[in-house]
Amino acid sequence: MDIKDKVIVITGAGGGLGRAMALQLAKQGAKLALVDLGNDALQVTLDQVVALDANAKTYNADVSNETSVESTFSQIAEDFNGIDGLINNAGILRDGLLLKAKDGDVVSKMSLEQFQSVIDVNLTGVFLCGREAALQMIKYKRQGVIINMSSVARQGNMGQTNYSASKAGVVAMTVTWARELGRYGIRVGAIAPGVIRTAMTDAMKPEMRERLEKMKPVGRLGTPEEIAHTAKYIFENDFFTGRVIEIDGGLAM
Template structure:
């Protein structure tokens, strides 16, 4: 019997981690949650209306409400222990040209995409500091790096996640906590499915790989970062080359 055939010489499987994914009921967030579940991790998912993947702890939570976020963390910790991997994915858009953009259009996107991500990371860091390990992963966008007409609010919120992650990487790194960003380009989800064939062609013509990403391709970058102990402060593009050089 070779060493590879002898079960006593095989490395033990890694212990399941406590993972929290926001906005995990559909699209990219759901694919991320399913990837962690497939890996054997304990996954809690927040969304406004519920509908987590089978096997995940389903938490209804408005991430712009500090009390609701605290309740969600308490439930996740009671079920799975301190959160070891946070994936801040939930986000909204309110697209319009800047001269038509209201104060509410701007602040609501910032509150959901950026301020709530700060709130989530701050709460996660408490448990991670005690554990002396952790992974904080923000889902940004190529728009946050390149800009896009009609998305001043969205681009600002997604660019802010990069500065936040890099500051957290410097602040928390000595305790074994990493903070990184995944920046998807155009992804094949319900949001892009409503575009006309002409609009979709105009988008893919700009992408060197000539197609949308699948949600699973974004999820694979996230799970890789969750395993990467010596990567922090990084921005990982999953955009088919659209944002090259940014």
Template sequence: MRLKDKVCLITGGAAGIGKATAQRFAEEGAIVVICDVNREAGEALVKELGEPACFYAVNVADRAEVQAWVDDVVRRFGRVDVLVNNAGITRDALFVKVKDGELVKQMEESAFDQVIDINLKGVFNCAQAVAPFMIRQGGGVILNASSVVGLYGNVGQTNYVATKAGVIGMTKVWARELGRYNIRVNAVAPGFIATEMVQKMPEEILAGMKAKTPLGRLGDPRDIANAYLWLASDEASFVHGATISVDGGIVMGT
């Protein structure tokens, strides 16, 4: 019961790593509050978790929605102890594709903007909304979802990599700014994880992911949830400003 009675907010909590994190936190006694744009999946999850877990339909790129969510959680529970900035999307495409000297395709500006809005601005919105409450209550924990591709880069993911590298940078800044208020800020950088989305990929793609991972398998969403759990708990009370890779020892490009 490492998170007993802690009010824990999880963005993108209806599926994948977010869902596994919500389940794991609930097992450890947390009051789990998830937000997602998928209302059906979110409501099904909180029904599974049982009270006092609750769901809010929130687009993290919408600052007003985020603020209203956080304000209501504070009114309802009186505090915010942990924020897990998990929500994220992909819109993959090559930066440019040239054939016979002619540009034939490139990443669309709209695809770049969509990923920036959710994966980077969304993290900013949510962290900035909870920080004043955490300061007033004397502390808290902010955990941000990065990725190994934010460390190493990846073909076809200019937008996604930019956000995940940016998350690492923001984590370091917030660690410097918020540590004096007893707010710990860290990031987790997952490798290839067997989420519902990933498992739908062609078998040859999955085989390639496994081949790049020295442990020879994809990660389970609970592997990441366990990392978040440890970082959220008092066991990690002196871990601050770090980016923890949970990736099976992946070596990109091999």
């Protein structure tokens, strides 16, 4: 896919990886539909991509709500006369151990709400946005690309029952969609980042961040720009579909 003038939707575009990917695609001349819950954060991203001469609009939507997603994607397709790409980036963390026990007694457990809230955004949200993006691609006869954001945590990670389950599910949907949607000329891929340098990791205690850095063969954390570069590669490589790219500095080896 030639990114220039293609209409690409990015969920979770208000900051972090979403903003970095928006900036990368804006530099390539994409038309951007920026989706998130917070208007203030979205406005910052919009200002930055517009400064790069990008044609962009913002949309406030709850990706876990079917009605919100359906109306948002319909509006995007109407505003831009179709959709060519989607980056399913919106996600949340609500970490916690499955159970905590002390002296043989269970003192706490992960609540259903804590589990379900992450599944609702990270898995159901990806399903709803992917479905509606594919619907609009087929409706407008576009041979598009869907990129789902997974994580190296999909293999299982202590304290992340909910997050790991959601990210493993994202990979399963990626492969399934690649098989189902290929007949319509729609490619589907996933990116599984490791620990990426963000405001959250910058706020860590130096010794904790240093331990994370030493766990990686490359000796450092990743950057949002490196994830954005990977998204650009998936869009541009027309032979790529049904696969997951791990960008983790060798952490999962």
